[in-house]
Amino acid sequence: MAKKIQITVAKSAGFCPGVKNAIDKVLELAKHSNKAIYTLGPLIHNKQVIETLKEKNIRSVGSVKEIKDKDAILVIRAHGIPPEEEARIRSLHADVVDATCPLVKHVQENIRTYAKKGYATIIVGDKDHAEVLGLMGYTEGRGYVVSGPEEVKALPRLEKANIVAQTTQEGDVFLAAAGEARRIAGELAVSNTICNPTRMRQKETMEFSKGADLVIVVGGKNSANTARLFQICQPLARRAVHIEREDELKKELFQGASKIFITAGASTPTWMIEKVLEKARELAEHKENPLLENLVFAWKLVVTGSLYTATAAVALTYVCMKLEGVPVSKKLLLMAGLFAFSLHMANRAAEKGAAAPDKARALLFVKYRVASRFTALLCGAAAIFLSAALGWQVFLATAFFWFAGMLYPFKLPLGLERFGNFPASKDIVTALGWAFMCAYAPGLWHEGGMSSATQLAVVFAFLLVFTRSVLFGVSHAHGDLIVGKENFYKAAGQRFTYLTLFAIFIVLAGILITLKGAGWQPELAAALLTGLFYYLGIMLFFYFGKPPEHILAETLIDTQFIILALLAYAV
Ligand code: SF4
Structure with missing residues (x-):
């Protein structure tokens, strides 16, 4: 067997906090400034991520001399640099951004404090590593770099010494080196500065x-x-x-x-x-289980091809129609599916993602993007065409929201900030688009405007889709995808994000309880309230466990709309 x-x-496994912090900093700079951005040395030791950053015009240089543009922004990477070097580049360039990891800064401070008291410094690390070169700058000229205990033996006798570790040093090597250092130092301070993530x-x-x-x-x-x-x-x-x-x-x-x-x-x-x-x-x-694996593969195609997202949009439109008390229109359901499919496909095609490893795959990737954009345009045109059959108001509104959604990933002309430069813009724009398509369009078609039922459905749809988008941002950030503060999660941080999501759950539940109490579609309100507990479950799952990889995350999140639609249908 x-x-x-x-x-x-x-x-x-995955990015350490120092690397995450440095990447977030340069991405924010790239988004808000038109200046060239240079990092002193590669931002991180990963070719694929460096290639992705290059596509965003973030380049690395070996020394400041290579930068001809005096207006450029200079970024000190997570490893840090010696203090004299920092003072020198600050005198040459007005815009210097320090992305040194706080845990490296802690080691720098430790060395500085002991050096001021007259201690020599023994750094257990790699002589040529950028972090070690930076640390040496804090030793006041009394620094020694050793790779391990053997090299400690070769050091001269030291009256007072402080032994520290490069933050990524191996624990046993450091302890053995510290043991050896006791023999050669009159007084020894042992500072185990290996960082906690390491x-x-x-x-x-x-x-x-x-x-x-x-x-x-x-x-x-x-x-x-x-x-x-x-x-x-x-x-x-x-x-x-x-x-x-x-x-x-x-x-x-x-x-x-x-x-x-x-x-x-x-x-x-x-x-x-x-x-x-x-x-x-x-x-x-x-x-x-080969059958299961084939099914999983097929499912991945459905999700990455935005088909499940389109189904979720159809489901939410159905729920909103029921909430608004308008007749269920198949045309509107189809239009919602095409609208969501078109915008999500176009946005996925605009995401650059990781650099392709070779020319053949780069070409394949370009072909895929062209095909995706073409399909997105076709589906968008079909949605607008369908909307024309539902009245001129629906037609105009559909065309407006569709164009706004398509423009989202691109820079706007005339020096206008692109939508994506505002914190949480991605989540807000997505929620607005869906709220229009799933809730406002049915009301506009049936009532010719915003009745109170339509207003209620718009708020309901907006909050649910905003939550959906924020949870996607959480999953992307945990997958170390290059995402910025256009995601609420990145802009607000973990604690505030989950507090906000919980507050939205309370608001949505409060609305449904009030409707039920007021006798306004009480069965429907009770059914949707039951469905909301699925949403609460996902939130708790994301918060207490590690958010799942993006296919599972997308499936779990979008399933909430299918559940709500099934519950609404059963009433
Ligand atoms: S000190 Fe630790 S957390 Fe900071 S950049 Fe280095 S490895 Fe990452």
Whole structure:
């Protein structure tokens, strides 16, 4: 009987907080400024992300001399730089943005404090690593870099010394070096400055590598922390590989491997880890149920092709028609589906995503985008055409909202800010578009304006779709996709986001309880109130667990509309 294959992905895998913070900073700069943006050295050690940033005109330079444009914005990356270097570039450039990780700053401060008291500094790290070069600048000329205990032995006798670690150093190496330092220093301060995200990552890698048949370490070949993870797992696992991309995995690696563990460096995005997982499943023939896997694949096509989103829009339109008490119009339902499909397809095509690894795939990607845009335009034209049959008011409003939605991802002419530059703009624009199509259009068609029932349905649809969009933003951010403050979650932070979502749940529930109490469609109000608990369930699931990858997230979130429509239909 074939052995059961078990593939585990490290919980700690994905961008570390320092990398996330640095990327968020440059994205915000790129959005709000027309100036050229340069980072001093690559922002992170990951080629694919660097390529994506280049597409947004964020480039890296080896030194300030390479920048001819005096107006350019200069970004100090998460590793930090020496203080004299910082003072020098600030004197040359007016716009310097510091994206040094706060945990690196903490090490800089530690070194500075001890150096001022006359301590020499021993840094356990890689001599040429940018973070270490930066730290050396705080030692007041009394700094030594060692790679481990052996090199400590070669140091001169020191009266007073402070031993620190590069933030991504291996714990055992640091402790061994500190032990050796006690022999050569009269007085020794031991500052274990390995950052917490690194400790967690290394601890998990150690635990899961023991007894693993294969460990796959994902991350840049020039990333020091990824290289360390690889060193940690090599002696513990039967086989270990360090890869940058999923296509480096070969079938032979998986022969006889039943226990597989995937881990990744601090600058590896979650979406890359998901690709590696998918490829590993394929090569390890991790097919517990081929029928189920084929169904999952088909479902992925439905979701990524925006078909499920279109179905959700049809479902919400049905719910709104019932709420408004207007007859259910098949034309309007179809129009809502086409409208949502068109805008979501167009927006997906406008997202640049990760850079293609080779020319063939880049060409394929371009063809896919052209085809998606063409389909989006066709469906949008069909929605507007249908709207003409529902009266001139519906026609004009549909055309207006459709054009506004199509323009959203692009820069506006005449130097106007693009919609996407406002915090939470993506969620607000999406909610407005859906509220129009699903709630306002039926009222406009039947009543010729905004009756109180239509107003109620518009508020209901807007709040539900706003929540939907915010939860998508949460899922994207956890997948380390390059997203900015156009997402409410990025602009408001985790705590405020979930407080807002909970407040929306209370408002929606309050509206439905009031309607029921007032005897206004009480059965429908009770049914929708029951459906709202599904929404509460997703919110709690996202908050207390790790938000799922985007296909599952999208399925779970959009299913709320189908549930509401089924409940409304049953009344
Ligand atoms: S590895 Fe640690 S110190 Fe370095 S950027 Fe990430 S969180 Fe900051």
